[in-house]
Amino acid sequence: MRAEPILRAEGLKKHFPVTEGLLWSTVVGWVKAVDGISFSIPQGQTLALVGESGCGKTTTAKLILRLEEPTSGQVFVDGKNVHALSGDVLKEYRTIVQAVFQDPWSSLSPRMRVREIVAEPLVVNRRVAAAEVESRVAEILGRVGLRPEQANLYPHEFSGGQRQRIAVASALVSDPKLIVLDEPVSALDVSIRAQIMNLLVDLQKQYGVSYLLIAHHLATTRFMAHEVAVMYLGKIMERAKTEELFKNPSHPYTKALFSAALPAHPDIVREEMILSGEVPSPIDPPSGCRFHPRCPFVMPRCAEVEPQEKAIAADHVVACHLY
Amino acid sequence: MPRQIGDVVLRVEDLHTYCFTRWGVVRAVDGVSFSLRQGEALGIVGESGCGKTMTALSLLRLVPRPAARIVRGRILLEGDNLLEKTEREMRAIRGRRISMILQDPQTSLNPVFTVGNQLIEAIKIHHKDGRRSLVRRAIDGLKQVRVAAPERRVQDYPHQMSGGMKQRVVGAIAISCEPRVIIADEPTTSLDVTIQAQYLRLLREIQEATNLAVIFITHDFGIVAKMCDRVMVMYAGRVVESGDVRDIFNRPSxxxxxxxxxxxxxxxxxxxxxxxxxxxxxxxxxxxxxxxxxxxxxxxxxxxxxxxxxxxxxxxxxxxxxxxxxxxxxxxxxxxxxx
Structure with missing residues (x-):
């Protein structure tokens, strides 16, 4: 049995214009930040988008949060086309999709008390009675491991880990169906990361909320995600269930990412596969397969024909001419 | 591995660096001792605020003044106690005998000078040479960190380079005067994983070629596992555990x-x-x-x-x-x- 996924993205593209000139600016090119990606997230599960800077993972998150309009393609949340919503339905959408950002030092307003920060999604998008807001805030703070009386404090009175708990509380308060987690632990200290990751996993089990996890740290995705999509220059190179991907990474770029990851023990020696060069500019991405200039297995065909996604196992798709 | 662990080049004894603030005395480094041998890679691991960066800055006598002061201890670099040097003598030591790679190349390079000028600035302090030969040395420096087309790249400004390339330039500045000891403070945190792998391999190659002693300051045990021979774990200003990398990973005590x-x-x-x-x-x-x-x-x-x-x-x-x-x-x- 397979339920309708909470989130479905189809052929999503976002191109930003590159302009020249101040007053009569002309478009001289396009940054193809996201260039035709499709994925879906079932209820209560986590999809991780992994890739290096500039691969389009944050733009994808913005498209889903409706902070950017797509150039083409659609996002469906709960069966509704996100970018066609307006009025009350849009307000409702804003409560069922929430976000937690990387840096809790800049994502929480320093002039609001914790109570106001946490209650904001309820107050802005759902007209909830004051007494109910109060009890809901107290309940959520308890769930994320803060004390109810801390609702009166300001963000600067908390440590980084606690601030991230406040951000999680604020994301959870309106009973969302999907939370976009944009590098939720990378700004935190090592011993605090484990606390927040455990918390996020527990809350998912408890509330059945789905996560879109944006991460660059592979070990984090192995711990948190059910499915992983590897992005490179605006495209998904490989997508598979987490266990399958970690057992059998197939795309050369995925393999390179895995070999570049730091070992957990000095005796773990990974096969060295160090890529030459850096990620090319998304303004003028390479022809054919975008990875071909850096790929150690490059073939003549790679520069000409763009590989299509191909299933190599159940729930395992690769876009590469090797398969 | 062709790298040879030689004699002790740096010995730190009972180092205390305190910051005097209005909340009281912050004991940022509170009795740290260790030694470092030639060709060795030592990792200092800990979370933010554990004193690892203050330890590094103390070694170069660059602690932020007036708040911070080294109050006690000895730092012996090849037998010379750095805490007894004058500021003028220290300037001859920094870069030449002990040098540092900072975390973020975005902020450690000056945006209004070309990378060539910044390399030359570092070299000029220790080598009184003509302009032409300084440029030559700068190009050699870039070559050593595998910057492609170094003759052209010396004229670039930092904004014309990618993050990984800038970090290479920072590395080139650090090794330009052939120091004995390099302190790398979170050298790869601002880099992407595949670029990080390139950079770490480069550091390893430089270390093998020059038999440099390197101190890695990091919060990531992965870097320690990949790069270090010995490791020191710091917590709240003190070293709580130190030993051979394999001992620490296999039998953390x-x-x-x-x-x-x-x-x-x-x-x-x-x-x-x-x-x-x-x-x-x-x-x-x-x-x-x-x-x-x-x-x-x-x-x-x-x-x-x-x-x-x-x-x-x-x-x-x-x-x-x-x-x-x-x-x-x-x-x-x-x-x-x-x-």
Missing amino acids: HPYTQALLSSVPTMDERVERLYSIAGQPPALWDLPAGCRFAARCPHADERCRRDYPPSFTAGEGHTADCWRLEDACEPSQFSGPRA
Whole structure:
């Protein structure tokens, strides 16, 4: 049995214009930040988008949060086309999709008390009675491991880990169906990361909320995600269930990412596969397969024909001419 | 590995660096001792605020003044005590004998000068040479860190380079005067993983070619596992455990090291739940009398809260400050903080 996924993205593209000139600016090119990606997230599960800077993972998150309009393609949340919503339905959408950002030092307003920060999604998008807001805030703070009386404090009175708990509380308060987690632990200290990751996993089990996890740290995705999509220059190179991907990474770029990851023990020696060069500019991405200039297995065909996604196992798709 | 571990080049004894603030005295580095041999890579691991960066800055005598001061200890670089040098003498030592790679190339390079000028600036202090030969040296420096087309690249400004390339330039500046010791403070945190792998391999190659002693300051045990021979774990201004990399990974003896190692998810197996350390590190201006980790330690008892434990030997070259080791072995030396 397979339920309708909470989130479905189809052929999503976002191109930003590159302009020249101040007053009569002309478009001289396009940054193809996201260039035709499709994925879906079932209820209560986590999809991780992994890739290096500039691969389009944050733009994808913005498209889903409706902070950017797509150039083409659609996002469906709960069966509704996100970018066609307006009025009350849009307000409702804003409560069922929430976000937690990387840096809790800049994502929480320093002039609001914790109570106001946490209650904001309820107050802005759902007209909830004051007494109910109060009890809901107290309940959520308890769930994320803060004390109810801390609702009166300001963000600067908390440590980084606690601030991230406040951000999680604020994301959870309106009973969302999907939370976009944009590098939720990378700004935190090592011993605090484990606390927040455990918390996020527990809350998912408890509330059945789905996560879109944006991460660059592979070990984090192995711990948190059910499915992983590897992005490179605006495209998904490989997508598979987490266990399958970690057992059998197939795309050369995925393999390179895995070999570049730091070992957990000095005796773990990974096969060295160090890529030459850096990620090319998304303004003028390479022809054919975008990875071909850096790929150690490059073939003549790679520069000409763009590989299509191909299933190599159940729930395992690769876009590469090797398969 | 062709790298040869030689004689001790740097010895730090009982280093104390305090910051004098309006909240009180922050004991950022509180009795740190270690030694570093030629060709060796030492990792200093800890979370933010544990004193690892202050230790590094103390070695170069670059602690932020007037708040911070090195109050006690000795830093012996090839036998010379750096704490007895004048500022003028220090300037001849920095870069030439001990140098540093900073975390973020975005902020450590000056945006209004070309990278060539910035390399030359570093070289000029130690080599009184003509302009042409300085440019030559700058190009050689870029070549050494594998910057493509160095003749052209010396004229570039930092904004014309990618992050990985800028970090290479920072590396070139650090090694331009052939120092004996390099301190790399989180050298790859601002880089992407594949670029990080390139950079770490480059550092390893430079180290093998020059037999440089390197100190890696990091919060990531992965860097330690990949790059270091020995490791020192710091917590709240003190070294709580130190030893050979394999000993620390295989037999961590201090509860903090054990907790840190088990709280990191790994790529190689799936875990259901991460071990997490409750609470946070203590405020450095209000440190407890006993073990600083006691409040978060699952094994802490009365004595831990009362007395700071001495360093016990847990194996050859492997020490840990924890009372639980008392029955198992002899104290190596008393090194607890003095009141």
